[in-house]
Amino acid sequence: MDPLSRIERALNAAVAQADAPGCPKLLARAMRASVFPRGARIRSRLCLAVAMACGEDAPDVTDAAAAAIELLHCASLVHDDLPCFDDADTRRGRPSVHCQFGEPLAVLAGDALILLAFQVLAEAAAVSPVRLAPLIGVIGRGVGVPHGIVAGQAWECEDSADLALYQRQKTGALFASATMAGAAAAGAEVTPWRELGLRLGEAFQVADDLRDAVGAPEELGKPVGQDLAHQRPNAVLELGLNGAIGWLGELAERAVESVPACPGRADLRSHIVSETSRLLPRQLAKVAA
Amino acid sequence: MDPLSRIERALNAAVAQADAPGCPKLLARAMRASVFPRGARIRSRLCLAVAMACGEDAPDVTDAAAAAIELLHCASLVHDDLPCFDDADTRRGRPSVHCQFGEPLAVLAGDALILLAFQVLAEAAAVSPVRLAPLIGVIGRGVGVPHGIVAGQAWECEDSADLALYQRQKTGALFASATMAGAAAAGAEVTPWRELGLRLGEAFQVADDLRDAVGAPEELGKPVGQDLAHQRPNAVLELGLNGAIGWLGELAERAVESVPACPGRADLRSHIVSETSRLLPRQLAKVAA
Numbered sequence: 001m002d003p004l005s006r007i008e009r010a011l012n013a014a015v016a017q018a019d020a021p022g023c024p025k026l027l028a029r030a031m032r033a034s035v036f037p038r039g040a041r042i043r044s045r046l047c048l049a050v051a052m053a054c055g056e057d058a059p060d061v062t063d064a065a066a067a068a069i070e071l072l073h074c075a076s077l078v079h080d081d082l083p084c085f086d087d088a089d090t091r092r093g094r095p096s097v098h099c100q101f102g103e104p105l106a107v108l109a110g111d112a113l114i115l116l117a118f119q120v121l122a123e124a125a126a127v128s129p130v131r132l133a134p135l136i137g138v139i140g141r142g143v144g145v146p147h148g149i150v151a152g153q154a155w156e157c158e159d160s161a162d163l164a165l166y167q168r169q170k171t172g173a174l175f176a177s178a179t180m181a182g183a184a185a186a187g188a189e190v191t192p193w194r195e196l197g198l199r200l201g202e203a204f205q206v207a208d209d210l211r212d213a214v215g216a217p218e219e220l221g222k223p224v225g226q227d228l229a230h231q232r233p234n235a236v237l238e239l240g241l242n243g244a245i246g247w248l249g250e251l252a253e254r255a256v257e258s259v260p261a262c263p264g265r266a267d268l269r270s271h272i273v274s275e276t277s278r279l280l281p282r283q284l285a286k287v288a289a
Numbered sequence: 290m291d292p293l294s295r296i297e298r299a300l301n302a303a304v305a306q307a308d309a310p311g312c313p314k315l316l317a318r319a320m321r322a323s324v325f326p327r328g329a330r331i332r333s334r335l336c337l338a339v340a341m342a343c344g345e346d347a348p349d350v351t352d353a354a355a356a357a358i359e360l361l362h363c364a365s366l367v368h369d370d371l372p373c374f375d376d377a378d379t380r381r382g383r384p385s386v387h388c389q390f391g392e393p394l395a396v397l398a399g400d401a402l403i404l405l406a407f408q409v410l411a412e413a414a415a416v417s418p419v420r421l422a423p424l425i426g427v428i429g430r431g432v433g434v435p436h437g438i439v440a441g442q443a444w445e446c447e448d449s450a451d452l453a454l455y456q457r458q459k460t461g462a463l464f465a466s467a468t469m470a471g472a473a474a475a476g477a478e479v480t481p482w483r484e485l486g487l488r489l490g491e492a493f494q495v496a497d498d499l500r501d502a503v504g505a506p507e508e509l510g511k512p513v514g515q516d517l518a519h520q521r522p523n524a525v526l527e528l529g530l531n532g533a534i535g536w537l538g539e540l541a542e543r544a545v546e547s548v549p550a551c552p553g554r555a556d557l558r559s560h561i562v563s564e565t566s567r568l569l570p571r572q573l574a575k576v577a578a
Binding site for chain 1: 306307308309310311312313314315316317320364368371373374390391392393394396397399400401403404405407408410411412414415418419421422425426429430432433434435436437439440442443444445446447450454458
């Protein structure tokens with residue numbers, strides 16, 4: 001089964017837990033709408049690619065790790081879109097979850113997806129109990145305090161924030177979780193995989209800043225110009241358009257260089273080259289070429 | 290060290306993770322305000338009492354389980370108080386978290402507390418890896434889908450809800466997690482402990498309904514009359530005042546009877562008698578006597 005199919009199957013099985021009798025139907029629907037239709041699944045595919053490069057020996061654990069990463073990412077999007085944050089009407093080209101189901105169900109769907117990530121990990125751990133704690137450790141650190149997504153998002157509530165710190169927490173941290181969770185799922189040492197995740201996360205954030213700044217709503221599937229409107233840090237506002245494009249290219253190169261020694265190193269490097277080449281918004285790819 | 294001191298120490302250590310350099314200060318403060326000053330800590334004390342009754346042999350795991358239960362409870366209160374749900378201005382006699390820190394930080398503090406619960410469990414699991422999956426299983430089920438707190442809360446978004454189902458999910462589920470997590474932390478079988486938690490949870494919910502209906506804001510530390518105002522199910526509206534008082538007494542008795550065989554059964558029964566006798570609001574204790 002190809003990686004994306006594995007991920008979709010694992011996510012489907014996870015979200016289906018809410019379809020059990022006795023669970024409120026609207027909550028189940030709001031959770032499903034938070035996870036499907038799919039986005040690029042960049043983080044979960046990265047997690048799976050690292051596990052395969054490390055010679056995965058417990059595919060169920062890999063699938064659970066990848067699904068957990070994606071569920072937490074989806075949860076963060078649903079909460080980020082809430083009226084008290086971005087107040088975004090659309091996401092992935094559809095009405096955002098709070099626009100479809102109302103604010104209460106958007107809050108609850110996000111909460112339920114965070115919890116579901118850990119439920120999924122615990123269920124898969126029966127086959128390999130000793131891998132569960134490291135997995136939760138690296139995943140928790142990518143999302144929770146002190147330096148995960150919630151911390152990154154909370155910088156928007158402070159009077160000032162350091163751009164690098166903000167982006168590393170808001171985006172880089174979960175990418176680092178994705179690479180380290182892939183290693184942990186395969187029983188490999190996690191620390192050497194952190195750097196790759198951070199570099200990819202930074203590259204992804206710069207690409208997201210570029211899309212927000214140059215305006216490609218149909219490519220982005222969500223409103224553009226949000227960073228300027230909300231006075232949020234953005235690499236284009238900080239470095240200029242050409243500076244941001246150059247920085248993106250350099251981060252992509254550094255990511256490829258940072259892949260640690262592992263059985264499937266060559267394949268993983270190809271995966272990363274392919275992924276990062278798709279990050280630059282289409283209308284800018286011509287400018288940069 | 291007495292049980293409450295153990296719990297406060299574990300909660301302090303958990304929340305202190307947000308005090309690390311690089312974590313936004315306001316998020317750390319909002320998280321602390323969500324957990325302290327303490328409420329009655331009924332659920333975490335119950336978890337600890339069950340672990341001790343089961344002959345706990347890994348106190349760090351017990352403390353982590355109790356802290357996780359309490360962090361998840363606090364997270365649910367912070368999110369329940371949000372303007373899109375109860376819009377409560379006060380909690381435990383103080384301004385609610387969103388009134389103190391604003392809605393964005395209240396959403397994020399709740400998210401971060403949910404995540405912290407699992408981070409705390411994973412950190413403690415180093416001493417006993419095989420207990421982690423059962424712990425996360427029973428705790429996740431008490432809070433997540435299909436039948437935990439978030440499901441209970443989501444019934445408020447449906448056109449109609451069954452009172453028993455709603456209360457079992459919104460309150461009973463986490464009490465059942467507390468008793469089962471206490472057993473799991475001590476390496477005991479969890480299933481026999483579910484019934485006790487459900488009965489205590491139901492008793493607690495009926496007591497909460499009584500306080501909301503008869504109006505004891507200084508005892509409750511939060512606004513009263515909320516169930517009628519929000520047209521939510523409430524045992525007093527359903528059974529009448531005397532009916533609800535009688536039902537509370539019967540549930541307390543059933544709880545004591547349902548304590549499974551364990552080394553510290555007598556002590557645990559005394560603990561439950563003492564806890565449940567304090568559930569009835571003071572002005573009603575005279576009526577019922």
